[in-house]
Amino acid sequence: MDNLGFIVVGYGLTWLVLSGYTWRVNRRLESADRALAEWNESDDRARESAAAAPSA
C-alpha cells in the first residue's frame, strides 16, 4: 500500500478520536450519576432527621 503512513494515521486517528470521546462522555455520565446519588442520599438523611426530631 502506497502512502501507508498517511492511511494508518488517518484511520487510526478516526478510531482514536471517536472512541476517546465516547469513553470521556461515559466517564462523565458515571461521575454525574454518582454525584446525584450522593445528593439524593443526603436529602434522604436530612428528611429522616427532620422527621425524627420535629422542632418543639
Next chain:
Amino acid sequence: MSAKSKPAALLGLVALAVLLAGSVVGLFVVPADAAQGDVQRLMYVHVPAAWLAFLSFFVVFLMSVLYLIQRDLRWDRVAASSAEIGVVFTVLTLALGSMWGKPTWGVWWTWDPRLTTTAIMLAIYVGYLAIRSFADDPEKRARWAAIVGIIGFANVPIVYLSVIWWRTLHQPPSSPRSVAPEILWTLMLNLAAFTLVYIYLMMRRIRLARLEGKLEERVAYHG
C-alpha cells in the same frame, strides 16, 4: 435515573460493528482508486466526518430556533450536545483532510472552499461553546447560545458561496468523474456507520446534559 441504558448500549455496539465493517471494507476490500492510489481510501472517513460535522451544526441551528420559540431547556440540551459532538467531527474532518491532502497535492492545507468553510465553521462552533461558559443561569446561557447558533449557521452557506467565488473565478471548473459503484457503496457504508455513532453519542451526551442540569439545580437550590 442512572447512567446505564440498555438501548444506548445496544446502539453503541451496532455502531461499533458497522464502523468496523466500514473500515475493513474501505481499507482491504474495495479496490484502490485508479488515479489517486490507496490514499483515496481516506475519503471513506474524511467525507462522512465532514457530513456529520455539518449535520451536527444543522441540528444546533434547529434546536436553537426551537428553544427561542418554546423556551424549553430540553432543546438547549440537544443543541449543546450536538455542538460538542460537532466540534469532534469538525476537527476530525480537518485533520483527515490534511492526511489526504499532503500525499495527494503535496500540501497540508489548501484554501479549497469546503475545507475553508469547515475551518470557519469550527471557529463558529468554538464561539458557541465559549459563550455558554460565561452564563451561570441556564436560561441566559441557552438564549445566548441559541442566538450565536442561529447567526453562525445562517452564515455557513454564505461563507461557502463566497469562498467558492474567491477560489474558482478564472479557474476552469473541474470535470466531474463518474464514481465507481463499489466506491459509492463503501462511502454509504461508512456514512451509515458515522451516523450511527453520532446518534449513539447524542443519546449519551444529552443524558449527561440532563444529569448535569439536575446537579446544577441542586447546587443552586441548596446554595
Next chain:
Amino acid sequence: MDVLRRAWAIVWKDLLIEARTKQSFNAMVFFAALVLFIFSFALGPDTELLRRVSGGLLWVGIAFTGILSLSRTYQSEETSGGIEGLRMYPGDVRAIFLGKLLGNVVLLLSVEAVLFPAAAILFQIEMWPHALELAGIALLGTVGFSIVGTFYAALTVNLRAREVMLPLLLFPALVPVLLGAVNATTLVVVGDVMQDTGIWLRLLSAFDVIFFVICIWIFPIALEE
C-alpha cells in the same frame, strides 16, 4: 415612524458626544494608519506587491479599527449605569439597534474617508478616478461589518471577557464581508478585466440585507434580562 425617530435621537446624541470629544475618531484614525504602516514595513518596499495587496491591507486595518470602537458602542449607556436602562427603554428596543448601527457606520466611514487617501499615498494607487466605486464598496462593507458588530457588541456587553469574545464571535461571521470588500477593492484598484466586481458587490449587498433582517429581528432577545 416612531422607531426611526427614536433611532435618530440615539444617533444624534452619540455623534454629538463624539464630535465634541473626538475621542474615538482620533484614536481610530491613528490606529488604522499605524496598521497600514506596519504592514508596509512587514511586506517590504516592493511597490507592485503593495499595490496588489492594498485592498486586503486596507480592509484588515478597517476591521481591526472597527472592532476597537465596537466594544465601546454601548459605553455611554454603561458608564451612566445604564445598560439596564437600555432594557427599560420606552418603545421598541429595535430603535436602539438601528441608532447604534447608524452611529457605528458613520464613525467608521469617517475614519475610512481618511484611511483610503492615506492608503492611496502609501501604496501609490490611483484612487481618485474610481472614487465613486470605492465609496460604494466602502459603504456596503462598512454596513455589513457594523450590522453584525453592533449586534454582537450588545450580546457581549456584560461579559468580563468581552475583548476576547467579541472578536471570536465576530470574525468568522465577517468572512463574507471581508472577502467581498477586499476582492472588490482590489479589482477596482488593480483593474477589473473580467467584470467580476459585480459578483462581490452582490455578495456584500445580499449579506447586508440578510443579516440586517436577522439581527434586527432577534435584537430584543439579545438584550433580554
